[in-house]
Amino acid sequence: MKNFDISKLAKMIDHTELKSSSGEKKIKNLCNEAKEYGFISVCVNPGNVEFAKKQLEGSDVIVCSVVGFPLGINTTEIKALEAKKAVEQGAEEIDMVINVGAMRDGKHDYIKEEIKQVVQASVPAHVKVILETCYLTDEEIVKACKLAVEAGAHFVKTSTGFGAFGSFEHHVKLMRETVGPDIGVKASGGVSNFKDAMRMVNAGATRLGTSAGIVIMEGAKLFKFAPDAWIEPEIPCHTCPARSASMAKLPKALYQYYTNMCLKCNHREKYNKFYE
Amino acid sequence: MNGWMNKIVKVNLSSGKQTTINISEDVRRKFIGGRGLGLKLFTDMCSANVDPLEKENALIFSTGPLTGIIQTAGRYQVTTRSPLTGTIVDSSSGGFFGANLKKAGFDGLVIIGKSVKPVYLEITEDGININNAEHIWGKDTHETMKILKSELTPNISVACIGPAGENLVPFASIMNDKDRASGRGGVGAVMGSKNLKAITAFGKKEIPVSDPEGLKKMISTINTLIDKNPVTGKSLQLLGTSSLVNVINAHGMYPTKNFQRGVFNDAEGTSGEKIAETILQGRSACFKCPIACGRKTKTSKREGEGPEYETLWAFGAQLGINDLETITEANYTCNELGLDTITSGSTIGCAMELYEKGAFPEKLKWGDSSIIVKLVEDIAYKRGIGKDLALGSKKLAEKYGRPEFAMQVKGLEIPAYDPRGAQGQALSYATSNRGGCHMQAYLISPEILGSPVFLDRNSIEGKAEIVALFQDISAAVDSLVLCRFLQFAISIDTFKDMLNIVTGMNYTEDELLKVGTRIYNLERKYNSEAGFTRKDDMLPARFLEEELSEGASRYRVVHLDEMLDRYYKLRGWDENGIPSEEIKKELGI
Numbered sequence: 106m107k108n109f110d111i112s113k114l115a116k117m118i119d120h121t122e123l124k125s126s127s128g129e130k131k132i133k134n135l136c137n138e139a140k141e142y143g144f145i146s147v148c149v150n151p152g153n154v155e156f157a158k159k160q161l162e163g164s165d166v167i168v169c170s171v172v173g174f175p176l177g178i179n180t181t182e183i184k185a186l187e188a189k190k191a192v193e194q195g196a197e198e199i200d201m202v203i204n205v206g207a208m209r210d211g212k213h214d215y216i217k218e219e220i221k222q223v224v225q226a227s228v229p230a231h232v233k234v235i236l237e238t239c240y241l242t243d244e245e246i247v248k249a250c251k252l253a254v255e256a257g258a259h260f261v262k263t264s265t266g267f268g269a270f271g272s273f274e275h276h277v278k279l280m281r282e283t284v285g286p287d288i289g290v291k292a293s294g295g296v297s298n299f300k301d302a303m304r305m306v307n308a309g310a311t312r313l314g315t316s317a318g319i320v321i322m323e324g325a326k327l328f329k330f331a332p333d334a335w336i337e338p339e340i341p342c343h344t345c346p347a348r349s350a351s352m353a354k355l356p357k358a359l360y361q362y363y364t365n366m367c368l369k370c371n372h373r374e375k376y377n378k379f380y381e
Numbered sequence: 382m383n384g385w386m387n388k389i390v391k392v393n394l395s396s397g398k399q400t401t402i403n404i405s406e407d408v409r410r411k412f413i414g415g416r417g418l419g420l421k422l423f424t425d426m427c428s429a430n431v432d433p434l435e436k437e438n439a440l441i442f443s444t445g446p447l448t449g450i451i452q453t454a455g456r457y458q459v460t461t462r463s464p465l466t467g468t469i470v471d472s473s474s475g476g477f478f479g480a481n482l483k484k485a486g487f488d489g490l491v492i493i494g495k496s497v498k499p500v501y502l503e504i505t506e507d508g509i510n511i512n513n514a515e516h517i518w519g520k521d522t523h524e525t526m527k528i529l530k531s532e533l534t535p536n537i538s539v540a541c542i543g544p545a546g547e548n549l550v551p552f553a554s555i556m557n558d559k560d561r562a563s564g565r566g567g568v569g570a571v572m573g574s575k576n577l578k579a580i581t582a583f584g585k586k587e588i589p590v591s592d593p594e595g596l597k598k599m600i601s602t603i604n605t606l607i608d609k610n611p612v613t614g615k616s617l618q619l620l621g622t623s624s625l626v627n628v629i630n631a632h633g634m635y636p637t638k639n640f641q642r643g644v645f646n647d648a649e650g651t652s653g654e655k656i657a658e659t660i661l662q663g664r665s666a667c668f669k670c671p672i673a674c675g676r677k678t679k680t681s682k683r684e685g686e687g688p689e690y691e692t693l694w695a696f697g698a699q700l701g702i703n704d705l706e707t708i709t710e711a712n713y714t715c716n717e718l719g720l721d722t723i724t725s726g727s728t729i730g731c732a733m734e735l736y737e738k739g740a741f742p743e744k745l746k747w748g749d750s751s752i753i754v755k756l757v758e759d760i761a762y763k764r765g766i767g768k769d770l771a772l773g774s775k776k777l778a779e780k781y782g783r784p785e786f787a788m789q790v791k792g793l794e795i796p797a798y799d800p801r802g803a804q805g806q807a808l809s810y811a812t813s814n815r816g817g818c819h820m821q822a823y824l825i826s827p828e829i830l831g832s833p834v835f836l837d838r839n840s841i842e843g844k845a846e847i848v849a850l851f852q853d854i855s856a857a858v859d860s861l862v863l864c865r866f867l868q869f870a871i872s873i874d875t876f877k878d879m880l881n882i883v884t885g886m887n888y889t890e891d892e893l894l895k896v897g898t899r900i901y902n903l904e905r906k907y908n909s910e911a912g913f914t915r916k917d918d919m920l921p922a923r924f925l926e927e928e929l930s931e932g933a934s935r936y937r938v939v940h941l942d943e944m945l946d947r948y949y950k951l952r953g954w955d956e957n958g959i960p961s962e963e964i965k966k967e968l969g970i
Contacts, residue, residue, distance in 0.1 A: 337837070
């Protein structure tokens with residue numbers, strides 16, 4: 106991580122504004138900031154694609170749109186149509202949310218077919234498949250990654266940012282190990298400073314989805330001073346999804362899954378933080 | 382020279398003589414302005430033996446190259462030898478005084494000597510007049526400002542002392558623009574010792590800027606960075622500094638009853654949220670500042686500004702008081718009488734613990750809000766029990782035979798973060814050149830607020846490096862002279878860009894950081910010549926030996942020695958904390 110080239114960071118960031126309350130002024134600012142900081146894209150809701158595209162004319166910043174966002178529960182036809190429309194309006198990347206419930210039900214063929222249809226509808230844009238990792242077990246994440254690759258997706262992506270929790274190294278690592286070196290991995294949700302960003306990159310992320318791009322870039326300028334000190338190893342529980350698991354936010358089965366993960370963890374004896 | 386008015390005047394109050402001090406380009410480059418320039422001028426002029434309250438001690442007001450130009454840059458720095466600690470002290474204040482001083486044509490003022498009668502300095506574009514101040518001597522700071530504005534012009538900025546400064550209370554502040562304070566270290570007492578009641582400044586001169594177009598863009602960039610940062614863009618705007626009350630309390634490090642506990646059960650009632658619900662009237666901003674963290678407030682008796690986080694604590698949890706009205710009144714009174722709220726409250730807390738443990742004769746009980754405002758007044762006028770309290774906690778606790786109850790470093794009271802809850806902040810307190818101060822390296826930022834990133838607050842790993850880095854960056858920012866809150870949102874690289882756009886001087890970020898390193902080492906050199914060593918880089922034993930018993934920082938103590946060894950080594954200082962010849966040579970000090 107110490108050897109990471111900070112100058113490459115901007116070109117890994119999807120500068121994101123997906124809040125329902127964001128109007129044109131916010132999107133305009135988002136685009137201006139992306140141009141100024143040299144981010145690879147702006148990530149906006151479909152209704153803002155056309156407007157964002159106009160703002161970015163003459164720059165090399167591309168528009169990324171979300172599809173089936175944030176719940177992923179729309180029908181396949183609607184997702185494909187939404188993707189097609191977004192591409193027509195200028196989106197060069199599509200971040201689609203899978204049907205998480207179907208994935209948990211083991212409807213793998215449905216998931217694969219849906220991804221395939223969105224990929225086809227999005228040509229020539231690249232498609233990132235949002236797994237919403239907070240609602241899946243490790244086994245389900247691995248399976249979903251494989252389905253995405255088989256369906257022709259270009260990226261797998263952790264989170265919408267609207268789920269129970271965002272991206273964790275644990276999940277990013279798992280996704281990278283599963284998809285291999287040729288498919289992109291996007292970490293999103295909870296990436297709020299340069300240490301988070303570097304943690305994700307170190308785990309295998311090649312793209313970062315965040316609304317804190319500027320904060321990350323400004324903070325990253327401090328990294329060269331005292332690099333060792335900034336990345337001192339942390340208590341592992343602080344960066345573990347099990348620590349973020351809460352009964353209120355997760356289905357019971359998943360809460361139990363993470364509880365068990367914590368109980369079996371080698372770090373538990375030393376740190377024992379989760380159920381303290 | 383761009384960014385400067387190229388004029389620093391030395392005023393000898395004994396003779397009334399004014400002389401211009403020329404600053405070489407080399408000194409300007411190495412020390413910039415503000416804290417750095419003030420330090421250089423001071424150490425060239427005053428030995429480590431100078432008595433803080435004698436006429437030989439210099440009192441320096443300095444601005445920086447960005448003063449009067451960029452957001453938050455209405456500030457000024459005061460540099461002198463502290464009557465409270467005996468260290469060199471730099472004390473910074475916001476508002477507009479710095480901008481007015483500079484636009485009147487002055488980068489700084491050096492004041493030496495002692496006037497026979499009370500005087501004030503009237504600074505205009507035409508020069509400096511030394512005027513009789515007998516009619517305002519004895520007046521509080523608000524009254525003083527009001528009278529001078531009515532006599533001169535309402536547009537002036539006034540920096541003045543109150544009765545506390547006149548009475549040489551060693552933690553008297555200099556107040557400006559009503560409620561902005563150069564609070565810490567007793568700079569107001571030094572001003573009082575010179576019979577200098579006030580300085581007024583007003584001007585409209587244009588400050589030359591190297592790249593005016595670049596400046597426009599930079600101002601917009603700064604606004605964006607401030608807006609995007611959660612601390613400057615949200616917390617400070619919505620709740621002011623008092624947004625920290627609930628945060629720090631939740632971390633179990635909100636010092637309660639003279640740091641005996643880390644959790645204050647009544648914190649909610651004295652929080653920023655509570656202020657917003659009850660006494661808040663509006664926000665106030667310093668020069669061109671979009672943050673506007675100042676709180677306009679109102680009690681049942683009057684209107685004023687504040688209290689800020691540290692003051693809420695000093696007259697609240699530190700004394701076991703949960704009465705927002707009393708805390709706010711104590712704050713108003715400190716502002717009017719010209720007292721540092723942190724040292725005032727903390728010293729009363731020390732006295733309360735002395736009383737609790739049977740070592741103090743006067744009945745001072747935790748939570749007794751009825752006595753607080755009166756105690757503050759007694760301190761300022763050194764009357765009754767106030768005479769003892771006006772010693773500050775270190776000398777008070779020593780006088781009553783229990784020095785361990787003074788929560789201070791080098792004689793300066795530690796503010797509102799229990800160091801047991803944040804190891805880096807603990808090291809920062811211990812190694813601060815002006816004593817128990819949170820401003821020279823605000824490790825709360827990464828350890829609690831996660832800015833720029835979260836660091837494990839309980840770990841000592843890497844903390845020496847980050848403390849040294851923050852100390853150097855802060856010293857550099859103080860030399861520009863900008864508000865420290867910008868440091869939440871803006872990196873040293875952007876500070877460097879600001880400096881270059883205004884001055885055209887082509888600093889690199891490494892060079893700017895080195896300016897900070899140079900300042901920190903020169904301060905250290907001065908202190909070591911004044912007799913300060915490792916024994917003074919020490920926290921009260923409570924933090925090293927007594928575990929907090931409850932809350933999110935329970936069972937924790939500070940592991941200072943390990944961090945200190947690492948820190949000295951990193952700094953190039955010997956085992957006594959004294960800069961080596963090599964490092965002095967390298968930095969040219």
